[in-house]
Amino acid sequence: MLKRYIVHIDLDSFFVSVERKFNPSLIGKPVIIGGSEDRGVVASCSYEARKFGVHSAMPTRQALRLCPQAIVIRGTHGRYSQASREVTQIIHDAVPLYQKTSVDEFYIDLTGMDRYYDPYQMATDLRQRITHETGLPISFGMASCKTVAKMATNQAKPNGQLFVKHGTEKEFMAPFNISKIPMLGEKACEKLYQYGIEKIADLQKVNVRFLESLFGKSGKHILEKANGIDDSEIIPHSERKSISTEHTFGTDTADRRTLETILVSMTEELAFKLRSENKLASCLAIKIRYANFETHTLQEKISFTSAEHILIPGIKNLLKRAWNQHRPIRLIGVKLSQLCSGSYQINLFEDNEEQIKLYKAMDAINFKYGNKTVCRAAGMEINQRNFNPFFNK
Structure with missing residues (x-):
């Protein structure tokens, strides 16, 4: 039986590290990334801030009581999405099998590579390459399984590496x-x-x-x-995975309110589906088909999210840009793509403490009693039977 060589990679204080690339004066200082002092939540914090007991998902006001000298940054989440893509591409080019479990965390399977290379040296070289090409500190752990590899990474932080040998x-x-x-x-x-x-x-x-x-x-x-x-196995990563839904009108329409109402409901349903699958999207797209079957699509990169209060304004903006308002629409669709695993934490840049609690409460009800049990008023106007969300690759 082959010895398994599983590597867990984690970018250290990812959001803080990205900000420090653009503002080196933040290096060595306690930094909090997140919302406002009044109602915001800590999305990420530096190791200097962690020494005072600050941690992710903590209310910002509480974090500042623990560490009054901390520098609070609202966060430029577009940078984080781009940095995540850059790291993913480097890993994609370097290894045969990997799994992206969040914007800053990966598992790599190097089992069988020991016939030709030293797996630990391969992981070391990859870590050095990522740091050199992105300027971001990164830690990794290697072991015979995912559980031990992740624990090894946590021990290696910050900016270190650790191999837990087989049998130990x-x-x-x-x-x-x-x-x-x-x-x-x-x-x-x-x-x-x-x-x-x-x-x-x-x-x-x-x-x-x-x-x-x-x-x-x-x-x-x-x-x-x-x-x-x-x-547990490494699940191959695919950036092409997406979730989408479409609606065909019984009668072609050019009524903006009708179109936006349907878009809100579709986007809300897809966002709930993302959260139920513990996923985040980083690309938003709209599809419009006119009465003569002429079809147009428009997409844009977004920060990783599963929150409809971020997605809905984005899809409305795409409608405004893509639609010739003099032409009736036959079909309209929404697509969320470039998915990765993740949860509410990435949304902490936009969400305050109350919003996060609201999403969790809504999702808990919808999980228990069925989708659309709790939704926006606009979503109630559309019959759920009109939608057919699906995953594809």
């Missing part, structure tokens, strides 16, 4: 708190703490039946992770 996984993981296990949630940790299980070393000794009594079938999976066993 349990020993490497043992001293850490169980909260350091990737994807082990806060509630699961709280349950384990109640039984005195705090370190991964404690968890490694627990009987699987006990864990199954607490977590059901997930108990075995948790024990395997604690012991450095993770067979």
